[in-house]
Amino acid sequence: xxxxxxxxxxxxxxxxxxxxxxxxxxxxxxxxxxxxxxxxxxxxxxxxxxxxxxxxxxxxxxxxxxxxxxxxxxxxxxxxxxxxxxxxxxxxxxxxxxxxxxxxxxxxxxxxxxxxxxxxxxxxxxxxxxxxxxxxxxxxxxxxxxxxxxxxxxxxxxxxxxxxxxxxxxxxxxxxxxxxxxxxxxxxxxxxxxxxxxxxxxxxxxxxxxxxxxxxxxxxxxxxxxxxxxxxxxxxxxxxxxxxxxxxxxxxxxxxxxxxxxxxxxxxxxxxxxxxxxxxxxxxxxxxxxxxxxxxxxxxxxxxxxxxxxxxxxxxxxxxxxxxxxxxxxxxxxxxxxxxxxxxxxxxxxxxxxxxxxxxxxxxxxxxxxxxxxxxxxxxxxxxxxxxxxxxxxxxxxxxxxxxxxxxxxxxxxxxxxxxxxxxxxxxxxxxxxxxxxxxxxxxxxxxxxxxxxxxxxxxxxxxxxxxxxxxxxxxxxxxxxxxxxxxxxxxxxxxxxxxxxxxxxxxxxxxxxxxxxxxxxxxxxxxxxxxxxxxxxxxxxxxxxxxxxxxxxxxxxxxxxxxxxxxxxxxxxxxxxxxxxxxxxxxxxxxxxxxxxx
Amino acid sequence: xxxxxxxxxxxxxxxxxxxxxxxxxxxxxxxxxxxxxxxxxxxxxxxxxxxxxxxxxxxxxxxxxxxxxxxxxxxxxxxxxxxxxxxxxxxxxxxxxxxxxxxxxxxxxxxxxxxxxxxxxxxxxxxxxxxxxxxxxxxxxxxxxxxxxxxxxxxxxxxxxxxxxxxxxxxxxxxxxxxxxxxxxxxxxxxxxxxxxxxxxxxxxxxxxxxxx
Numbered sequence: 001x002x003x004x005x006x007x008x009x010x011x012x013x014x015x016x017x018x019x020x021x022x023x024x025x026x027x028x029x030x031x032x033x034x035x036x037x038x039x040x041x042x043x044x045x046x047x048x049x050x051x052x053x054x055x056x057x058x059x060x061x062x063x064x065x066x067x068x069x070x071x072x073x074x075x076x077x078x079x080x081x082x083x084x085x086x087x088x089x090x091x092x093x094x095x096x097x098x099x100x101x102x103x104x105x106x107x108x109x110x111x112x113x114x115x116x117x118x119x120x121x122x123x124x125x126x127x128x129x130x131x132x133x134x135x136x137x138x139x140x141x142x143x144x145x146x147x148x149x150x151x152x153x154x155x156x157x158x159x160x161x162x163x164x165x166x167x168x169x170x171x172x173x174x175x176x177x178x179x180x181x182x183x184x185x186x187x188x189x190x191x192x193x194x195x196x197x198x199x200x201x202x203x204x205x206x207x208x209x210x211x212x213x214x215x216x217x218x219x220x221x222x223x224x225x226x227x228x229x230x231x232x233x234x235x236x237x238x239x240x241x242x243x244x245x246x247x248x249x250x251x252x253x254x255x256x257x258x259x260x261x262x263x264x265x266x267x268x269x270x271x272x273x274x275x276x277x278x279x280x281x282x283x284x285x286x287x288x289x290x291x292x293x294x295x296x297x298x299x300x301x302x303x304x305x306x307x308x309x310x311x312x313x314x315x316x317x318x319x320x321x322x323x324x325x326x327x328x329x330x331x332x333x334x335x336x337x338x339x340x341x342x343x344x345x346x347x348x349x350x351x352x353x354x355x356x357x358x359x360x361x362x363x364x365x366x367x368x369x370x371x372x373x374x375x376x377x378x379x380x381x382x383x384x385x386x387x388x389x390x391x392x393x394x395x396x397x398x399x400x401x402x403x404x405x406x407x408x409x410x411x412x413x414x415x416x417x418x419x420x421x422x423x424x425x426x427x428x429x430x431x432x433x434x435x436x437x438x439x440x441x442x443x444x445x446x447x448x449x450x451x452x453x454x455x456x457x458x459x460x461x462x463x464x465x466x467x468x469x470x471x472x473x474x475x476x477x478x479x480x481x482x483x484x485x486x487x488x489x490x491x492x493x494x495x496x497x498x499x500x501x502x503x504x505x506x507x508x509x510x511x512x513x514x515x516x517x518x519x520x521x522x523x524x525x526x527x528x529x530x531x532x533x534x535x536x537x538x539x540x541x542x543x544x545x546x547x548x549x550x551x552x553x554x555x556x557x558x559x560x561x562x563x564x565x566x567x568x569x570x571x572x573x574x575x576x577x578x579x580x581x582x583x584x585x586x587x588x589x590x591x592x593x594x595x596x597x598x599x
Numbered sequence: 600x601x602x603x604x605x606x607x608x609x610x611x612x613x614x615x616x617x618x619x620x621x622x623x624x625x626x627x628x629x630x631x632x633x634x635x636x637x638x639x640x641x642x643x644x645x646x647x648x649x650x651x652x653x654x655x656x657x658x659x660x661x662x663x664x665x666x667x668x669x670x671x672x673x674x675x676x677x678x679x680x681x682x683x684x685x686x687x688x689x690x691x692x693x694x695x696x697x698x699x700x701x702x703x704x705x706x707x708x709x710x711x712x713x714x715x716x717x718x719x720x721x722x723x724x725x726x727x728x729x730x731x732x733x734x735x736x737x738x739x740x741x742x743x744x745x746x747x748x749x750x751x752x753x754x755x756x757x758x759x760x761x762x763x764x765x766x767x768x769x770x771x772x773x774x775x776x777x778x779x780x781x782x783x784x785x786x787x788x789x790x791x792x793x794x795x796x797x798x799x800x801x802x803x804x805x806x807x808x809x810x811x812x
Contacts, residue, residue, distance in 0.1 A: 192642035382657055385684030386613045389705030396709040400626035416621065423616055465659040 004038035006277050009213055016220075027217055028076040035065035035072070040202030047128035047198045052115040055131050056108035061140075062109055063103045063110060066176045069205060070096045070441050073176065081172060083156035083163075092152055095145035102138040110142050111135065120195055124247070128198045135191065170214065175211035179204040181224065213482055238263075241343065250276065250341040267323065267346055269315040284319065286312035301337035305329030310347065316328055322351040338460035361565055368562045369436050369491050375498055379463035383429045395418050417427035432459060435487060442485045446593050447520050449482055449525055450475045456493040456514070460501075471502045475516045482525055483593040484570045492563040492574075496529040496586050499559065502552060503533030503584065523592055524572070530585040535578040544576055563588075605720045606650040610634040610666065611682070612658045616705070619710075620653065620682075627713050638671075646675045651700065651719035652713075656683040656690065667697050678719035678728055685795055701784035717786075737800050739785045745785075750777040754790065755797040 007105040010033035043063035049055040073094050077084045099110055107113035115133035122128075160166075183204035189195040216307065238261055241248045247264025251257070258276035265272060268284050278297075278569030285293050289311035300307040310324045323335025373380070394415045401407045401415075432455075457473055464471045496512060504512040517528045543549050545564050549558035564574050571589040579585055607629045611617040614635065619629045630650075634640040636653070638661055652670075654663040661669075667679050678700035683690070691702050700722065702713040743751065753763040760778070764771040787793045 301775065382684040384614055385705050389682075389684070390613070390616040390619040392706055393616070393623040397619065397622035397626045411622075418615060418618065422619075425615075462657075466657055512648070 004037070006033045006040070006209055009209065010034035013216065025076065025216060025219075028072045028080070029212050030070040030208075031214065031222065031576065032069055032076065035068040035401075036202055036205040036209050038065040039069070039205060043199055043202050047123070049118065049129045050128070050527075052118055052131070052133070053108075055118060055129060056112065058113050058184050059111060059131070060103060060109040063100055066201075067096050067100045068108040070145065073149065073180075074152065075209070077153055077173075077176070078348050079498065081156055081160050081168065082157040084152050085155060088148060088152045088155070092145055092148045092329055095141060095148065097146055099138070102136075102141060102265065106138050107136045108397070109136070110139050112291035117150060119196075121198075124199055130190070130196060130198050132193075139191070143184070143188070150177055150180050150184070153180065163283070170209055172215050176202065176208050179207040179211075185447075217534055232537040243496075244345075246343045246345050248343050250339060252339055253337055265346055266315055267321070267344060269518065284313045288312075291547075297340075300327065300340070301329045301331075305331065310351075321346060323421070358442065358569075361562075361569070363439075364558070365488060365491060365562050365566060366439055368495075368558050369487075372494055372498060372559070373433060373436055376459070376463055379460075380429065380433060382466070383462050384426055387429075390422045391419050391426075394422075419541045427479040432528075436490065442488065444483055444484055444485055446481045447486060448479060449527065449590070450479050452486065452489060453493060453516060453518060453527070455495065456490050459490075459496045463498075464514070467501055468504075469504060471497075471510040472513065472515045474515065476519045479518065479525060480520060480530060481593045482570075482590045484590065485566075489570070489590075490565045492566050492588065493527070495559045495563050496588070499586070500531035500533075502586075503531045507533065520592075521589065524589045526587055527590050528587050529583050530583055532583045535582055536576060536584045538578070541576055545574070603648050604630050605723065606645075606648050606651060606715055607631045607720075608634060608644075608650060608677075609653045610637055610640050610658075610663070611655040612636055612660075614656070616655075623709055624653075624713070624716065627709075637663070637666040638710060640666065641669055644670075644675070646677060649720070649723050650679060651678040651716060651723055653680045653682060653716065655705075656681050656694070664694065664697070667699065671698065676723075676730075679721050680715050680719055680723060682712075710752070733800060736796065742784050742799065743781065745778050747781050750774060751781055751793075751797070754778060754781070755794050757781065759792075 010030045013026040013030040013033070016032060017023050020026075039062055042058050042065070046055055046062070047060045047257055049058060071093055074084070074089045078086070079088055103110035108115055112131060112133040113136045115131045117132050118129045120127045121130055143502060153176045157169045157177060160173055161169035186195075186197075186204070187199055187201055190197060190199055205388065237248065238248075241261060242263050245263070247261055247267045249258055249260035249264050254258070256277055258278065258281065260270075260276060263273055265274070265276075268281065270276060270280075274280075275390050281296065282290060293309060293311050296309045306326075306328050308324070308326045310322065313323055315321060323344050324347045325342060325344040327340050328340065329337045330339040332338045398415045400414055401412055414416040452476065453473060457471055461471060497516070500514040501512075504514075511532055513532045515528075515530045517530070519526055540551065545560050546557075547561040548557040560574075567574050567588055567590070570590055572588060574588045575587050576584060585588050607624055607744050609617060609620050609624070609631055609676065611620070612635060617635065618631050621633050634749075637658060637709070640654075641661075641714050642654070646657070654666055656663040663681050665677075665685075667681075670677055670679065679694075680701045680703065681694050682703055682705050684705055684726075692701050700719040703711055703715060714801070749767065750763060753766065758766075760771050760774045762772045782788065785793065785796060787796060
């Protein structure tokens with residue numbers, strides 16, 4: 001009965017191992033339990049033996065399950081309890097194997113060199129056979145192995161106890177030690193003839209089997225409980241993510257499979273049962289965004305594994321949806337990316353609002369540019385009249401030369417060269433104005449602030465000359481680039497320069513000076529525009545950037561607020577300060593092109 | 600004494616426009632000289648050479664207006680023609696009050712500019728002739744002694760010899776001798792003629808100025 005119970009347990013755990021090949025503990029337990037079952041069957045057989053030779057043969061073969069039990073126990077302790085000294089483990093296995101070999105080579109078995117006769121003694125109301133004979137001295141090898149096994153398990157148990165896992169130490173380690181010791185004592189007493197009883201070591205081994213079964217079933221129970229908790233937590237997660245409009249997904253990189261919540265499937269227009277792979281997902285991404293998404297996905301495992309991306313998806317009905325995804329790559333022990341998990345959410349509303357706000361800002365910025373250029377109109381007219389007037393005079397001169405019977409052709413050629421040059425000059429002025437006046441989309445590119453500043457200064461210079469203002473540009477020798485919209489940044493600089501010149505109306509001409517300094521400052525570039533006017537009253541310093549606040553008789557009060565809004569969308573800032581020696585300075589900062597976030 | 604040919608001085612900071620205007624006026628038969636700035640012109644104005652100035656109103660540093668003002672302060676009467684991209688009323692009024700010959704837009708027809716230059720040259724020539732005549736008229740006055748000048752001032756006021764003698768505390772006959780010297784030196788034959796000449800050359804300060812030129 002005990003044997004069949006052991007075999008049943010063995011079968012169960014063998015099945016567990018077969019299903020889950022990494023459950024080595026279950027395989028070892030299965031081996032131990034099966035061997036214990038076999039061992040007890042051998043014992044039963046021995047009790048029923050009629051002849052000495054029959055007894056001897058069974059006893060000899062009973063050593064095989066015995067060997068399996070001891071070796072399984074050694075390995076089980078080593079791997080399941082994660083304790084025990086390796087050298088001891090190898091020594092025990094070696095001794096037990098040697099004992100097994102001796103068992104088959106020397107005498108009738110390891111225990112008896114020869115069984116001389118069988119005695120029949122009563123045992124639990126039945127008559128059972130017990131042997132008598134000459135002891136085999138090699139028996140000591142097996143007993144030494146058994147002793148070492150006790151030492152090995154006891155040592156491991158102590159280690160587990162010290163590690164803090166006291167329950168396991170007592171239940172598993174304690175019972176293994178206890179049962180091996182008692183089994184060994186019993187056999188020793190019997191073999192040395194001190195006690196007259198049949199060998200029932202399997203009963204003690206069964207104690208070990210029970211302890212192991214208890215321990216493993218705790219694990220199984222624990223797994224079930226974890227499973228249930230996981231399921232609950234998944235449900236909670238789904239509930240939370242659904243109510244937050246988040247689609248949750250996990251991508252298995254090894255099997256190229258995507259698991260996703262129903263919410264996620266709805267977001268991307270997939271049915272609930274459709275199998276998902278990366279290509280299917282990419283097909284839903286807007287063609288313009290596809291490359292960017294792919295790039296983020298491929299580069300994420302190279303960094304810390306986290307990423308964020310905003311992109312569009314196109315649904316079956318041509319509807320476009322903006323999605324924000326945030327993902328985290330998971331790595332295995334060797335640093336290989338195995339899974340990516342994350343959340344996605346619909347940000348269409350936010351994006352539309354952002355685009356609308358951007359459009360409004362851009363319209364306002366355009367309006368302000370038109371106004372600003374209006375202020376420059378007289379100097380711009382001068383800039384245009386200069387080349388146009390030159391062209392006119394040159395053509396008139398050429399006509400006069402042609403009246404001569406033998407005109408000076410070299411002179412005429414020189415005139416034509418000049419006319420072409422002036423035409424290009426006038427064209428450049430018009431292009432400059434047009435680019436500022438055109439309604440246009442915001443386009444970010446990599447810019448050199450030194451170049452941008454000299455362009456703006458050349459635009460303002462005629463006006464400055466007219467107003468007798470000295471313009472000084474202190475450019476940095478080498479400047480890392482910034483990223484931004486050329487026209488909008490020109491507008492900001494133009495606005496600051498015109499303000500600076502306005503600030504000096506009524507001052508003596510030799511006192512009117514605007515200085516523009518540009519220099520790198522950490523991860524940013526700072527541009528300072530200083531005037532030599534009377535400065536800004538302290539209470540106005542902060543109000544300057546409020547919309548419709550103006551100190552100019554004809555001002556709209558939009559220049560500085562728009563400048564600030566432009567700079568903020570560029571990740572920059574603007575502030576005003578009074579200079580200790582009179583005048584005011586406006587500082588604007590812009591991040592370097594390579595310091596900007598790529599989200 | 601032969602007057603040198605009149606020179607049209609053109610002042611503009613824009614090299615291209617400067618060359619173009621110089622070419623056109625040159626081809627129209629004028630002798631031209633170009634200056635890249637008002638300062639460059641004012642360093643060596645060569646005011647004894649007749650002509651006129653064609654100047655850009657808007658220039659960095661000294662503007663056309665500054666140039667006009669500098670000439671006026673120095674008392675030179677070289678006619679100035681202003682060129683501007685566009686003429687606004689306040690500026691026009693200002694330059695005309697300052698004695699500008701003309702105020703033209705840069706892109707006006709060439710005839711406008713040529714006519715203006717011609718007018719300016721004519722005016723300069725007549726002003727120079729007038730100045731030369733005055734200088735010639737004033738020359739004899741330099742030969743008068745201080746006492747004779749003092750007597751002359753009283754004579755042109757129509758005072759009698761007796762009154763003059765009393766005022767200057769000298770004998771009447773001395774006054775008569777001075778008067779004779781004056782009429783001889785100035786080559787006039789009557790008091791009326793003397794008075795007319797006096798009116799023409801202006802007051803004594805103008806004569807003193809005349810001596811300096």
